[in-house]
Amino acid sequence: MATDMTAQSYGDVNLEDPVSGRELLIRGNHDFHYVTEAVCSVAEMKLLDTPKPWVFGWMLAVSVLAFLGSLILYLIWEGVGIWGNNNPVGWGWPIVNFVFWVGIGHAGTLISAILYLFRQKWRTSINRYAEAMTIFAVICALVFPGIHVGRIWLAYWLLPLPNQMDMWVNFRSPLLWDVFAVGTYFTVSLLFWFTGLVPDFATLRDRAQHKVAQVLYGIVAMGWRGSQRHWNHYEKAYQIMACFSAPLVLSVHTVVSFDFAVSQLPGWHTTIFPPYFVAGAIFSGFAMVQTLVIPARAWLGLKHIVTIKHIENMNKIILLTGSLVGYAYTMEFFMAWYSGNEYEGFTFINRMFGPYWWAYWIMMSCNVFSPQFYWFKKLRTNITFSFILSIFVNIGMWFERFVITVTSLANDFLISSWDYFVPTWVDISMFIGSFGLFFTLFLLFVRFFPVIAIAEAKSVMPEADPHYHPPHDDHPAPAAAASA
């Protein structure tokens, strides 16, 4: 075999490839250059040629963001009394929104780090979106605890900085752990995202037609030349970053769940919270990826790069994590009964049938029942259905955090202190405003960034195989030669 590299041995190599025989991740008979063109054409569009729907959408998002900004000024001026938070519900929508957004961020890290380490090649078409979504979702999340501290000008007290008060952060408080967990998560996610972007920024730099674009892409490309040595360092750096990020998928939402689980409140004080929160976070994150990717792939003309295969794979994860969350809900009920603790028991019965029954059943229907449709291949490969269901999951996961936060606080040990939580218009507007922030950033990303990891997507194409022969008339393809 060493002496004679026959067509037979080509066939052997192809057969040993575990991916061979599976569905192509990038459809159509395209070469490398085609992928570069498909991805870069969006970012390279002239500013004045920007599609009208994008301009309209971005303006809308910026207006909503400006509204959020003015509401935050109003909050600083007036104080947290403008929210519906009351006594006993001291943690209202701001915390619900924080957990909601942080949770969404988790799919990005899962796709970029864990699927990478497990060599799941289908991640390459969607990881850039998911990582961008992570960064923007964490930014949205950070807004809420930042403004929830009340006296915003003292928000730096969250950090252990030396000061004349000799005042140190409380290391026994899970709220502080949260600061570190989310801070680490944001930093690592941002670096990971950026590392992956460097070669693609260099592509955009080299193709740039305009001086300004060339300089701007040139700065972020950090002098990337695409040499063998560069790629060698890059792959190592990317792997190291992936190893840093992988534990964060588990740790961040674990620590977020400690905000609740470390307290003594029935409905919060349970050991199931960390895994349950992590599953929920991945669940909500993948739903949000679907919500964003399904329209984006259509509008940007990337349907053959983000294929139905990708959508289906994500739907499978949604089914898995949705069922895990359903298991956690059930197990919470079981433990409430099994513990024999009357407060715990009451809390869960109260969740289901108490004053917030509607929120509980929205949560159950959206999070537990609706993903079960994905047992059917027909439904999980239906684009429209996937999009609609992803919206339902987003709604359900917001309500999960609402149910956890509000029901436990509103009806605690002392009946005389019970109260019903009603959000004010400011609560609702701020939540909508956070979507303005998110979409302002996301639309900028879609317009000016390489939305697909170009270099990585190429690596899963047949052309990436060193033994690949493009089919020619005068030179039969290896498979044909092998069978001959």
Add this chain to the structure above:
Amino acid sequence: MQIFPRWTNEIPKFAPPVATVAAVFAVFVVWFWFSPKHTDVGYAPRQPIPYSHKLHAGDLGMDCRYCHTNVERSAHAGVPPTQTCLNCHNIVRKNSKAFALLRDAKHLGDDGNQTKDENGVGELKAQGPSVPWLRIHKVPDYAYFDHSAHVTVGVGCKSCHGRIDQMVVVQQQEPLSMGWCLTCHRNVRYFDDRGYEPADVLRPLDQVSITDMTYGKDHPAYAGWVSKAREKAKTLRPPTVECSGCHR
């Protein structure tokens, strides 16, 4: 295709350490130059009447409590009413121009006699404007501080205000920051392992007056008091890390 000169390759190498140093420096700037140790210590405003604590408390040897009467009984030491000044100064240098504000406050004429109202009747008019003394030692509203609690256990005036008896113009000697309060509150009971000597801040009230500005390591009463001060310190319960001890 490279669009930047070669030396720009060095920027990514130096940017992270420079950014780190800049961040640490920014924290240092706030910690050092924004602290009351830097902003408040040495505050010595010109008072409306050039009252000299050195003359009164130092040279003449007046007791602090002659003017700051409430210091042993209340949270506030108190700024004396105009009448306290006039106890002496309606005789001593009563016509001095420096006392114009005192006379205004009491509706006294330049001759030191009470002015009559417009009907010529010798009745005292309503109270005039107080002397607008400027406060120097100020703890924020949200920090509860009680003079009596400190004075009655033997923390002398000097510990917080310094040698007032030597100041012609009073100035702030200590930062009065939260960290400064806590150095004593945290350590006074734990002298064994923290090298904090209670006798430095607590004085033997039966031997040394609370207003005695000379009390310190050189004071004759100090040596015999050290061990007793330690005993006494153990009985004290100053608020330490309980926020509500001072932020009530």
